[in-house]
Amino acid sequence: MSEIRGFYTLWLREIKRFYRDRTRLVTSFIQPLLWLVIFAAAFSTRFLLPANLNYQQVILPGIIGQTLLFTAMFMGINVIWDKEFGFMKEILVSPVSRFTIFLGKMVGDSTDALLQGIIVFVIGLALGIPISPITFLYALPIMLLITFGLVSIGLVIASFMGNLEGFGAIQTFVNLPLFFLSGALFPLKGGSLPSWLVDIAAWNPLTYGVDALRNVTLGSAWTPLQIQPLWIDIGVVALFDGIMIIVGTWAFTRMK
Amino acid sequence: MPAVIETRQLTKSYGQLKAVDELSLTVESKEVFGLLGPNGAGKTTAISMLCTILPPTSGSATVNGFDIVREANKVRKSIGIVFQDPSIDDRLTGRENLYMHANLYGVPASEQKERINRILKLVELEDRADDLLRTYSGGMRRRLELGRGLIHYPKVLFLDEPTVGLDPQTRDHIWKYIKELKETHDITVVLTTHYMDEADRLSDRIGIIDHGKMVILDTPSKLKDTLEGDVVVVRANDLNALSGFVAKWLGFTKNTIVDGALEITVRNGRTVMPRIMELATQNNIYVESILLREPNLEDVFLHYTGRNIREDTSKELHGASAARRRAIR
Numbered sequence: 001m002s003e004i005r006g007f008y009t010l011w012l013r014e015i016k017r018f019y020r021d022r023t024r025l026v027t028s029f030i031q032p033l034l035w036l037v038i039f040a041a042a043f044s045t046r047f048l049l050p051a052n053l054n055y056q057q058v059i060l061p062g063i064i065g066q067t068l069l070f071t072a073m074f075m076g077i078n079v080i081w082d083k084e085f086g087f088m089k090e091i092l093v094s095p096v097s098r099f100t101i102f103l104g105k106m107v108g109d110s111t112d113a114l115l116q117g118i119i120v121f122v123i124g125l126a127l128g129i130p131i132s133p134i135t136f137l138y139a140l141p142i143m144l145l146i147t148f149g150l151v152s153i154g155l156v157i158a159s160f161m162g163n164l165e166g167f168g169a170i171q172t173f174v175n176l177p178l179f180f181l182s183g184a185l186f187p188l189k190g191g192s193l194p195s196w197l198v199d200i201a202a203w204n205p206l207t208y209g210v211d212a213l214r215n216v217t218l219g220s221a222w223t224p225l226q227i228q229p230l231w232i233d234i235g236v237v238a239l240f241d242g243i244m245i246i247v248g249t250w251a252f253t254r255m256k
Numbered sequence: 257m258p259a260v261i262e263t264r265q266l267t268k269s270y271g272q273l274k275a276v277d278e279l280s281l282t283v284e285s286k287e288v289f290g291l292l293g294p295n296g297a298g299k300t301t302a303i304s305m306l307c308t309i310l311p312p313t314s315g316s317a318t319v320n321g322f323d324i325v326r327e328a329n330k331v332r333k334s335i336g337i338v339f340q341d342p343s344i345d346d347r348l349t350g351r352e353n354l355y356m357h358a359n360l361y362g363v364p365a366s367e368q369k370e371r372i373n374r375i376l377k378l379v380e381l382e383d384r385a386d387d388l389l390r391t392y393s394g395g396m397r398r399r400l401e402l403g404r405g406l407i408h409y410p411k412v413l414f415l416d417e418p419t420v421g422l423d424p425q426t427r428d429h430i431w432k433y434i435k436e437l438k439e440t441h442d443i444t445v446v447l448t449t450h451y452m453d454e455a456d457r458l459s460d461r462i463g464i465i466d467h468g469k470m471v472i473l474d475t476p477s478k479l480k481d482t483l484e485g486d487v488v489v490v491r492a493n494d495l496n497a498l499s500g501f502v503a504k505w506l507g508f509t510k511n512t513i514v515d516g517a518l519e520i521t522v523r524n525g526r527t528v529m530p531r532i533m534e535l536a537t538q539n540n541i542y543v544e545s546i547l548l549r550e551p552n553l554e555d556v557f558l559h560y561t562g563r564n565i566r567e568d569t570s571k572e573l574h575g576a577s578a579a580r581r582r583a584i585r
Binding site for chain 2: 020086
């Protein structure tokens with residue numbers, strides 16, 4: 001019971017801090033807009049797509065995945081702030097278990113990242129990208145599932161880092177490869193991509209997250225290009241989440 | 257009285273360095289126990305082990321009857337901690353910080369509101385409770401942390417350097433709360449400090465710790481008694497002559513001239529002062545001032561460690577405390 005309350009209060013803290021950071025909420029509109037409008041316009045003719053798909057439709061789930069990734073990784077900074085300003089100590093000496101501490105922070109940060117993802121989805125609809133709004137309901141749990149693992153990466157790295165500068169550098173090292181190698185900006189299949197690129201992408205958990213989002217938002221139009229059927233995508237992402245939660249709990253247990 | 261904390265040969269080593277070296281001590285229920293020592297003496301390391309933050313290298317300890325290694329979680333529920341460094345979330349309000357703490361420590365939801373209101377009243381932050389922490393002054397933050405440590409009704413409250421970096425007025429304020437706490441709560445307080453006056457004013461018993469070892473442990477007054485001696489400080493126009501007369505006629509050979517004043521160590525200063533005045537008048541020495549200095553903990557510390565506590569360069573020499581110390585030097 002007290003573990004549940006501990007979880008709730010840690011979750012609530014992340015939400016409150018996020019909500020109070022208005023500037024970040026506002027700026028979060030800008031980046032996806034640039035990708036969806038400018039990048040999509042410039043590159044729409046570069047990729048061979050079936051006649052029933054346009055490039056914006058394909059890139060929207062990719063940009064949602066990118067937003068989830070970047071926001072999730074950014075959340076690791078909170079851990080470093082907490083260490084720097086001492087608040088982490090207050091949490092770590094409390095009777096709440098490290099598993100609960102990790103989970104509370106992770107789900108809280110994931111909720112924040114999810115909100116950012118939702119914003120991108122809404123922007124996509126507002127731009128008139130032909131995606132059925134009802135698929136939003138299917139996409140929502142998948143988005144959450146994707147963020148769990150990604151937030152965990154950020155938290156694990158942050159738990160090992162002592163300062164913000166170091167975290168910033170490592171964050172870029174993780175963010176960009178995961179983003180570019182996930183097929184977020186182009187279909188991995190059915191094109192003329194070099195096979196090494198496709199092979200590496202197969203090891204990227206985000207590849208399956210983005211594929212799952214395309215499977216639900218684009219439906220049968222995506223089937224010829226899909227990496228895996230939806231249930232395998234979800235299985236891979238869930239497996240990754242499970243592993244990262246174990247790693248994260250371990251990382252938080254060894255944190256002083 | 258029953259023991260609330262017991263340590264047996266508690267040791268923490270970092271390689272060759274023994275930060276805490278076979279520390280054995282007993283803290284009794286409801287006392288304020290002062291752990292006094294210079295920076296780097298091992299105070300925070302000792303406290304960290306008792307708070308289950310650091311595992312001991314060897315030895316053992318119990319807090320509230322629970323082993324600090326095997327029953328760490330029960331120890332955590334029994335204690336409140338005010339860390340040396342700030343540990344509050346400055347993007348939340350004071351009240352939110354307190355609610356968070358109450359939830360982390362499993363305070364029943366039905367009692368939270370009332371307890372938090374009472375704590376806010378105790379530390380006089382009721383009218384600022386719903387402001388973000390970042391708008392609080394250093395002293396207000398400290399008060400909130402002090403109050404926060406009490407919400408879950410701990411048996412032992414650890415205060416690690418509670419007034420470092422605060423201005424004298426705020427220190428007075430904090431001291432007042434700690435004293436009040438002792439009178440109104442069923443609680444044992446363990447306090448670390450490198451301020452002599454702080455340990456003296458608050459503690460029932462004081463342990464002086466240096467190089468990780470307990471040098472001596474007693475009540476403040478008994479510690480001062482062990483020095484056996486007051487110091488009479490005389491300012492006069494001819495100190496050298498007075499020094500000679502005092503030694504010759506009164507037999508006080510333990511006298512030295514320090515900073516333009518004659519310091520005479522005697523057993524009972526109050527009865528000696530008139531004799532010194534008499535002697536000076538008879539020999540036409542003009543006395544500007546004469547005062548009695550009873551031994552303070554500073555002298556005790558010097559006596560037992562051979563070092564002046566303020567000689568240590570410290571990492572937290574900043575803000576008000578640094579200014580204070582510069583003024584003292």
